[in-house]
Amino acid sequence: MKQRFTALSLSAALLAVASFAGTAFAQDENVVIPESSIPRAADFGVRAHTNIRYIPNLTPSGPPANAETPASLACGNHLTTQVKGCPIATTTALPTGGAKAIGIVDAYDNPDATTDLATFSAQFGLPAANFSQVYATGTKPPNNAGGWSVEEALDIEMAHAMAPNAEIILVEAASSSFADLYLAEQVASNLVAAAGGGEVTNSWSGGEYSTELTDEATYFTTPSVVYFASTGDSGLNVIGVPAVFQSVVAAGGTTINRTSGNFSSETYWTNGGGGGFSIYQKKPSYQNGISAIGTFRGIPDLSFDANPSSGPAMYDADKGNGFPGGWLQVGGTSVSSPALAGIVNAAGSFSSTSIAELTKLYKEYKNATQYKKWFRDITKGDTHCTVGWDICSGIGSVITYKGK
DSSP: OOBOOOHHHHHHHHHHHHHHTTOSEEEETTEEEEGGGSOOGGGTTTBOBOOOEEEEOSSTTSOOTTSBOHHHHHHHTTOSSOOTTOOTTTOOOOOOOOOSEEEEEEESBOTTHHHHHHHHHHHHTOOOOEEEEEETTSSOOOBOTTTHHHHHHHHHHHHHHHOTTSEEEEEEESSSBHHHHHHHHHHHHHHHHHTTOEEEEEOOBEEOBTTHHHHHHHHSOOTTEEEEEEOOSSOBTOOEETTTSTTEEEEEEEEEEEETTEEEEEEEOTTTSOBEEEEEEEOOGGGTTOTTOOSEEEEOSEEEEOOGGGOBEEEEOOOBTTBOOEEEEEESHHHHHHHHHHHHHHHTOOOSBHHHHHHHHHHHHHSHHHHHHHEEOOOOSSTTOOSSSBTTTBTOEEOSSTTO
C-alpha cells in the first residue's frame, strides 16, 4: 500500500523521527514514550505504531498514588453513583455492566497478559475477567516488551475496567505491519460476531493511504461489530487509519483536571489527542449538518482521558528492552479507544454496525437537550476547541450510558 501524507502530518512525523530515532525510550520531563509509539519515515505505508506514553512509578509495590482508577474514571464520566469530587483515593463504586464480547487487536505477544489482567482486577476489586488470548495466524508472535506488550496490557485492562462482565478477546498479530494487523482485525471481528456481537478496539494507527477505502470495506464492516480506534498522540491535523474510517468510532484524548484532589473539569489534551480531517474519506451522512465539518470526514467522534499526567494506573509485568515492568501511570489515546469501547459495550445497545452506532451518537449530539445531559462538551485546551463538535474532542466525552 502506498502511503500519502499531508505536508503538515509529514513534517510532524519527521520531527518525531528526528527527535527520537535511535533511542529505546524518549523522555519529556517525566513522561516516557516507548519506541513503538514513535512514527518513523521507514514505516510510512508499511506498519502502524502504538499511541502510549507513561510516567514511571516511584512506588512500584502498588499503583501510582495520583493515577486514576476504574472507580474514579467511572465517577467522572457519571457511570456510577456520584461521589462529590470523585476523589481518586476514596471513590470505590465500580462499573458493573458489560455483555457479549470486546475484541482487542494488537501486534506481537504479551506473555503475561493473563496475569497482568488478573493483577489489575484484584487490585481494584474488579471481577475476574472472561479472557482469552488468540494468535491471529495460529502461531505465537514474537515479544515486544516495553512497547506493544504495554499496549496489550493497557487495552485489556481498560476494556475490562469499563465493561467487567464482557468477554475480552485479545487477538495478537504477527507483527505491526498493516497486512498482519488487518488479518488480526478479521479474526477479532469473526470471534466477536460469533460471541453474539460487541466491539473491536484498535489503539494503533498509521497515516492515510490511497487504497484505504478498500481495506476499510474488507476488514471493518463485519455485521454485529462496532469498531473503535485511537486518533493518535501527535496533536491536531495529524490523523490516520483506522480512526479516520467512516465505519470506525474515532477516540480522541482529554485531560482530567483536579483541584485539591477533586474532579474540577475536563479539557482537551493539549498537543496530544489527534484530530482533523481526512484526505480520502468523504463526509459521512451522520456528520451532515455540522458546519465545522466540510466535505471530508472529521475526527474524533468521542474522547476520553488520555493525558499521562491525569491518566489511569495499569500493570504490565513483561520486563525487557529497558522497561522495568510493574505499575505505571499511563496516557495516550491508546487509553481512549478501549475505555470507550467498554463504555459502549456496558451501555448495552449493541448496534448492528459502526455506522448505526455513529448515526445514533450524532443524532443525540444534534438534539441540544440530550447532548447537554449525555455528553461533556470540551471547549478548552486549544484555540480549536469550540462549543459543539470540533477537532479537539469531537462530540466530547461521555456522561452516563445514555445515547451510547
